[in-house]
Amino acid sequence: xxxxxxxxxxxxxxxWVPAPPHVRELGLQAGLPQGFRAAGVAAGIKPSGNPDVxxxxxxxxxxxxxxxxxxxxxxxxxxLVTRERCRLQSLRVVLANSGCANAATGGRGxxxxxxxxxxxxxxxAVDPAxxxxxxxxxxxxxxxxxxVLKGLLEARTQLSREGDSAFQQAIQxxxxxxxRANLEVTLPSGVVxxxxxxxxxxxxxxxxxxxxxxxxxxxxxxxxxxxxxLGVCVKRSFDRASVDGQLSxxxxxxxxxxxxxxxxxxxxxxxxxxxxxxxxxLLRALAIxxxxxxxxxxxxxxxxxxxxxxxxxxxxxxxxxxSPLVKAALHGGDPNWGRIVQAxxxxxxxxxxxxxxxxxxxxxxxxxxxxxPHDEEALAQAVxxxxxxxxxxxxxxxxxxxxxxxxxxxxxxxxxxDYTT
Amino acid sequence: xxxxxxxxxxxxxxxWVPAPPHVRELGLQAGLPQGFRAAGVAAGIKPSGNPDVxxxxxxxxxxxxxxxxxxxxxxxxxxLVTRERCRLQSLRVVLANSGCANAATGGRGxxxxxxxxxxxxxxxAVDPAxxxxxxxxxxxxxxxxxxVLKGLLEARTQLSREGDSAFQQAIQxxxxxxxRANLEVTLPSGVVxxxxxxxxxxxxxxxxxxxxxxxxxxxxxxxxxxxxxLGVCVKRSFDRASVDGQLSxxxxxxxxxxxxxxxxxxxxxxxxxxxxxxxxxLLRALAIxxxxxxxxxxxxxxxxxxxxxxxxxxxxxxxxxxSPLVKAALHGGDPNWGRIVQAxxxxxxxxxxxxxxxxxxxxxxxxxxxxxPHDEEALAQAVxxxxxxxxxxxxxxxxxxxxxxxxxxxxxxxxxxDYTT
Numbered sequence: 034x035x036x037x038x039x040x041x042x043x044x045x046x047x048x049w050v051p052a053p054p055h056v057r058e059l060g061l062q063a064g065l066p067q068g069f070r071a072a073g074v075a076a077g078i079k080p081s082g083n084p085d086v087x088x089x090x091x092x093x094x095x096x097x098x099x100x101x102x103x104x105x106x107x108x109x110x111x112x113l114v115t116r117e118r119c120r121l122q123s124l125r126v127v128l129a130n131s132g133c134a135n136a137a138t139g140g141r142g143x144x145x146x147x148x149x150x151x152x153x154x155x156x157x158a159v160d161p162a163x164x165x166x167x168x169x170x171x172x173x174x175x176x177x178x179x180x181v182l183k184g185l186l187e188a189r190t191q192l193s194r195e196g197d198s199a200f201q202q203a204i205q206x207x208x209x210x211x212x213r214a215n216l217e218v219t220l221p222s223g224v225v226x227x228x229x230x231x232x233x234x235x236x237x238x239x240x241x242x243x244x245x246x247x248x249x250x251x252x253x254x255x256x257x258x259x260x261x262x263l264g265v266c267v268k269r270s271f272d273r274a275s276v277d278g279q280l281s282x283x284x285x286x287x288x289x290x291x292x293x294x295x296x297x298x299x300x301x302x303x304x305x306x307x308x309x310x311x312x313x314x315l316l317r318a319l320a321i322x323x324x325x326x327x328x329x330x331x332x333x334x335x336x337x338x339x340x341x342x343x344x345x346x347x348x349x350x351x352x353x354x355x356s357p358l359v360k361a362a363l364h365g366g367d368p369n370w371g372r373i374v375q376a377x378x379x380x381x382x383x384x385x386x387x388x389x390x391x392x393x394x395x396x397x398x399x400x401x402x403x404x405x406p407h408d409e410e411a412l413a414q415a416v417x418x419x420x421x422x423x424x425x426x427x428x429x430x431x432x433x434x435x436x437x438x439x440x441x442x443x444x445x446x447x448x449x450x451d452y453t454t
Numbered sequence: 455x456x457x458x459x460x461x462x463x464x465x466x467x468x469x470w471v472p473a474p475p476h477v478r479e480l481g482l483q484a485g486l487p488q489g490f491r492a493a494g495v496a497a498g499i500k501p502s503g504n505p506d507v508x509x510x511x512x513x514x515x516x517x518x519x520x521x522x523x524x525x526x527x528x529x530x531x532x533x534l535v536t537r538e539r540c541r542l543q544s545l546r547v548v549l550a551n552s553g554c555a556n557a558a559t560g561g562r563g564x565x566x567x568x569x570x571x572x573x574x575x576x577x578x579a580v581d582p583a584x585x586x587x588x589x590x591x592x593x594x595x596x597x598x599x600x601x602v603l604k605g606l607l608e609a610r611t612q613l614s615r616e617g618d619s620a621f622q623q624a625i626q627x628x629x630x631x632x633x634r635a636n637l638e639v640t641l642p643s644g645v646v647x648x649x650x651x652x653x654x655x656x657x658x659x660x661x662x663x664x665x666x667x668x669x670x671x672x673x674x675x676x677x678x679x680x681x682x683x684l685g686v687c688v689k690r691s692f693d694r695a696s697v698d699g700q701l702s703x704x705x706x707x708x709x710x711x712x713x714x715x716x717x718x719x720x721x722x723x724x725x726x727x728x729x730x731x732x733x734x735x736l737l738r739a740l741a742i743x744x745x746x747x748x749x750x751x752x753x754x755x756x757x758x759x760x761x762x763x764x765x766x767x768x769x770x771x772x773x774x775x776x777s778p779l780v781k782a783a784l785h786g787g788d789p790n791w792g793r794i795v796q797a798x799x800x801x802x803x804x805x806x807x808x809x810x811x812x813x814x815x816x817x818x819x820x821x822x823x824x825x826x827p828h829d830e831e832a833l834a835q836a837v838x839x840x841x842x843x844x845x846x847x848x849x850x851x852x853x854x855x856x857x858x859x860x861x862x863x864x865x866x867x868x869x870x871x872d873y874t875t
Contacts, residue, residue, distance in 0.1 A: 107799025107823065108806035137795045139824020172792025173825040280800035357778065357862070358870055365871030371593025374558045378528025379701035385529035402528065403560020404594040441778070441871075443864050449779055450786030450862075 037210035039325070044214045047325075048420060049335055049437070050317045053310045055219045059226075063215035064194040066226035066251035068093045068291025071196035073203030076184025078132035078170075078177055086184025087203030089127040089247055090157055090192055093291040098124040099259040100165065101267050103284035109136035110146040110176075111166035112283060118150075120162045122256035124289060127247055128153040128185060129167040129204045131232070135176040136168075136282040145176040152182050156189045167245050167285045169206055169232065201230040204245050207448060208232050212322045218252075218311040220304040223296035225252040227308075229315055233323040244271060244323060246286040248315070251294035252308060258300055262309050263288040270316035274324050275354045275438045288312075324437045329444025332363050334421045335437050341429020345381060349425060352380035354438035364440035366417040368409070370398050373423060381427075390426040394418070458631035460746070465635045468746075469841060470756055470858070471738045474731045476640045480647075484636035485615040487647035487672035489514045489712025492617035494624030497605025499553035499591075499598055507605025508624030510548040510668055511578055511613055514712040519545040520680040521586065522688050524705035530557035531567040531597075532587035533704060539571075539583060543677035545710060546584040548668055549574040549606060550625045552653070556589045556597040557703040566597040573603050577610045588666050588706045590627055590653065622651040625666050628869060629653055633743045639673075639732040641725040644717035646673040648729075650736055654744040665692060665744060667707040669736070672715035673729060679721055683730050684709040691737035695745050696775045696859045709733075745858045750865025753784050755842045756858050762850020766802060770846060773801035775859035785861035787838040789830070791819050794844060802848075811847040815839070 040061075045052035052058065065071060071089045078085040091098075100121045102112050115121075128149060135142050146166055154161040168176065191199070201213045212231040217224060226249075233244030254262075267286055298304040324333045336353045338346040353359055356379075358372040370391055377389050391399035394415035398407050415421065461482075466473040473479065486492060492510045499506040512519075521542045523533050536542075549570055556563050567587055575582040589597065612620070622634045633652040638645060647670075654665030675683075688707055719725040745754045757774045759767040774780055779793040791812055798810050812820035815836035819828050836842065 104803040105796070105799035106802030106805035106808040107795045107810065113807060134792070137792060137820055137823060137825050139822060141824065171790070172795050173820070175825070280796065280803075282796055282799050357866070361867050361870030364867065367871060369592070371555070371558060374528045374593050375526070375701065375703055378526035378703055381527030382525040382701075384527035386534060387527040389528065399558055399594070401560060402558060403562065404558050404596070441867055443867050445778070446782050446785065446862055446864050446867060449782030450788060 039210040045314070045318055047318065047321045050314055050321060053314050055307055056311045056314060057217045059215040059217055061198065061211065061213060061215065065197050065228050066249050066291060066293065068251055068293035069249045069289070070192035070194055071200035072188040072191035072193065073196065073199030073201070074184050074187045074191065076180045076187070078130060078180050084199060084203040085130055085132045086181055086188055087129040087200040088153070088185060088188040088192065089200055091125050091289050091291050093293060095292065096123055096125050097254050097256050097259050097290040097292070098122060099256070099263040099288045100124070101263060101286045103281055105280050105282045107137060107282050109134050109168060109283040110138055110142035111135055111168045112285060114143060114146040114150060115165045115285070118162060119165055123163060124165050124287065125159045125163040126153055126157050127165045127167060127287060129245065130181055130184070131169050131204050131206050133170040133174050133176050134168050134172045134283050136172040138173070138175055141175060145178050148178055149176070149181045149185070153185055156185055165287055167204070167283070169204060169245055169283050172282060197228060197230055204230065204232045206232065207328055209326050212319050212326070214315060216311060216315060218308060220296060220298065220307050222304050223294065225250055225294045225296050225308070227311055227315060229319060231319045231323065244284055246271070246319065248288045248312070249291070251291050253292040253295065253297040254290045255300065258298060258305060259288055259290055262312050265309065266312045266316045269313060270320040273436050274320040275436055321437050324439045327439030328448045329442035330439035331442055332419055332421060332440045333437060334363055334423060335435055336423045336425065337435045338425045338427065339433045340427025341431060343432045345427055346432045346434045348380040349377050349427065350434050350436040352376040353423065353425070354436040357441050360438065360441035363421060364442050368393070368412045368416045373425070374399065377425060388428050392424040394422055460631040466735070466739055468739065468742045471735055471742060474735050476728055477732045477735060478638045480636040480638055482619065482632065482634060482636065486618050486649050487670050487712060487714065489672055489714035490670045490710070491613035491615055492621035493609040493612035493614065494617065494620030494622070495605050495608045495612065497601045497608070499551060499601050505620060505624040506551055506553045507602055507609055508550040508621040509574070509606060509609040509613065510621055512546050512710050512712050514714060516713065517544055517546050518675050518677050518680050518711040518713070519543060520677070520684040520709045521545070522684060522707045524702055526701050526703045528558060528703050530555050530589060530704040531559055531563035532556055532589045533706060535564060535567040535571060536586045536706070540586055541583045544584060545586050545708065546580045547574055547578050548586045548588060548708060550588040550666065551602055551605070552590050552625050552627050554589060554591040554595050554597050555593045555704050557593040559594070559596055562596060566599050569599050570597070570602045570606070574606055577606055586708055588625070588704070590625060590666055590704050593703060618649060618651055625651065625653045627653065628749055630747050633740050633747070635736055637732060637736060639729060641717060641719065641728050643725050644715065646671055646715045646717050646729070648732055648736060650740060652740045652744065665705055667692070667740060669709045669733070670712070672712050674713040674716065674718040675711045676721065679719060679726060680709055680711055683733050686730065687733045687737045690734055691741040694857050695741040696857055742858050745860045748860030749869045750863035751860035752863055753840055753842060753861045754858060755784055755844060756856055757844045757846065758856045759846045759848065760854045761848025762852060764853045766848055767853045767855045769801040770798050770848065771855050771857040773797040774844065774846070775857040778862050781859065781862035784842060785863050789814070789833045789837045794846070795820065798846060809849050813845040815843055
């Protein structure tokens with residue numbers, strides 16, 4: 034993959050997610066936490082010849098893990114196999130590929146996935162139920178099993194703690210830059226490591242994951258704590274990001290814990306709180322990076338919605354984030370906030386007249402449903418920024434949510450009008 | 455407005471809506487049914503100098519009408535005023551403008567709308583409650599009342615049965631071609647006329663109207679019949695069309711009946727059935743024309759969904775029609791039906807594995823959720839057509855729906871990234 038300007042930026046670069054004080058960035062060369070090895074190779078699945086098979090292994094005696102998957106009704110075979118046949122609390126291996134989603138492939142797809150799961154188990158000397166599968170790429174194509182197996186055998190010989198970069202490259206599709214981090218987290222009981230490799234640039238949306246994300250830590254966690262932390266942090270990160278409102282068939286997020294640091298994170302302890310904060314910042318920063326790398330994206334935005342009830346703020350935030358009119362205006366750096374009014378109204382049918390307040394980058398433009406005088410110069414400049422914030426206040430109090438989203442660009446159309454051809 | 459190639463095509467030009475045998479196209483010069491006059495003038499609301507104020511008058515002693523409005527929670531002032539203050543079953547006058555939606559304008563917007571309603575009532579010597587208002591254009595701008603009144607006074611002097619063309623032009627915004635028809639309908643009890651003027655090219659979507667549409671007939675209808683026919687036909691036409699999934703603040707559809715033909719359409723009669731068929735074909739053809747004139751549209755599609763329950767087929771049809779991935783593939787003439795799988799899965803969370811069948815232009819590509827061999831050459835040619843049909847079959851039987859939609863193009867982005875600036 035070509036060097037991208039974003040690759041030289043700090044990981045915590047969005048104003049929306051500052052680094053917690055007890056979290057230190059170690060840089061992209063720092064390698065995986067102790068107890069993990071990874072590799073990525075080019076097996077020929079992608080016509081481009083780019084890396085397309087990744088292998089991630091946890092060498093701990095008693096690994097602990099947790100996983101989350103897309104809620105799609107048309108789940109890809111690797112998701113079905115992993116969700117139904119794996120011991121999700123004690124995964125040891127991830128076999129991932131790009132270039133083929135193995136989705137809409139029926140019984141044959143399940144068989145193909147099972148074959149690669151068995152082969153990975155054999156190659157790494159673990160039980161098949163300890164091998165998670167993850168695929169991404171075009172839907173409806175059969176998995177080229179021979180190529181995956183070839184890649185698996187080659188990757189096995191290249192496993193190393195520094196393999197996270199190659200692994201990351203092997204799971205990428207239309208991503209323009211790396212979504213990867215190596216962090217050091219200082220807990221009251223000691224110092225632990227946290228790493229993540231993540232892909233996602235389109236078909237990114239509502240209702241959870243919508244991406245592949247693998248997180249490794251050398252902290253000692255119980256399965257219950259791993260489950261809790263991943264669940265909460267996914268809800269606050271990937272679940273709040275949308276590039277195009279499209280839910281993928283393959284979304285998978287896995288947290289693996291080697292325990293190699295010996296630092297024990299007890300349930301409901303200060304350690305758990307601090308590790309949770311670090312994981313939260315990690316996944317939120319990754320979610321924002323995905324949005325910033327949304328197919329064709331030039332600007333990203335956060336819509337914050339406050340108001341009377343949870344369903345209302347959720348519907349409004351989604352409607353704004355997924356409105357092609359709002360997204361095109363964001364792309365154009367256009368202060369046309371009438372599209373926000375439209376999206377709010379569409380999300381709250383039958384409530385007119387609705388006393389909605391709207392501010393953009395702190396400039397209030399709408400009060401009680403009506404336009405108010407504002408500094409148009411300041412607004413015009415604000416919407417030209419790389420990160421634009423919309424704040425919407427509905428009647429009532431108590432509920433609040435946010436969604437991060439990208440703009441709608443010519444490049445999005447180009448990328449998606451010509452993807453298979 | 456410039457001549458557009460579409461203006462010389464027959465009105466019933468989509469294979470999806472053939473002309474009923476008892477309906478004859480009279481051409482765009484045929485004028486309005488007896489009992490109606492219209493006009494459109496350029497009052498200076500639009501910076502372009504194009505027509506922007508339209509007036510439509512029914513001269514009958516006892517006019518009958520029916521109306522439908524957007525369900526948006528941020529209704530524009532003209533919609534609120536018309537819905538709350540008019541006698542919707544006996545409207546005599548429509549005052550319409552383009553260039554300003556009078557939406558998100560609060561109490562001032564309501565006052566402004568009321569002023570123009572009062573002026574139109576005065577100018578046409580009717581009761582204010584008999585004057586419907588309709589506005590379209592940018593949201594959040596105050597209505598330039600003086601310009602509307604100036605246009606109203608000028609339009610009043612130009613009212614004629616041939617004024618439907620000028621009226622249509624006055625309600626257009628980004629429309630590229632005329633959406634207008636003059637039809638002759640042969641009923642068992644006699645011959646009646648049916649005319650319509652319609653605008654809409656963006657912010658067109660789910661849940662009803664999403665446009666301005668005015669329909670005139672010289673048939674004699676009771677208010678109950680007018681209400682029934684408009685309600686049913688809107689549900690089967692504008693409610694099934696989506697350009698961009700965006701619900702407008704201003705959508706309005708009004709049917710007005712002068713009764714001037716003397717042909718009485720009794721409730722539950724063969725006349726009612728035949729007139730209903732004609733109105734249905736008229737509104738469906740207009741809905742498809744709107745989609746074909748969707749901002750930047752190059753191709754249009756119909757997604758037909760059949761299966762077990764009404765909520766499911768509706769959710770799937772909307773998800774496909776509003777998916778930017780499906781729409782971009784449609785634009786590119788790309789047979790990438792994996793995006794359809796994705797949209798179906800997103801609309802049916804938690805149902806995996808879902809046994810869905812998918813056909814494109816009669817070429818079946820997916821059976822029971824899995825890709826099947828198909829004639830790829832035939833498929834590649836089929837998706838290059840101007841009208842592309844997707845058929846999706848979900849498990850179970852009994853429910854069925856359809857949505858017409860347009861592609862997502864570079865022009866859509868261009869139009870909507872630079873609309874106000």
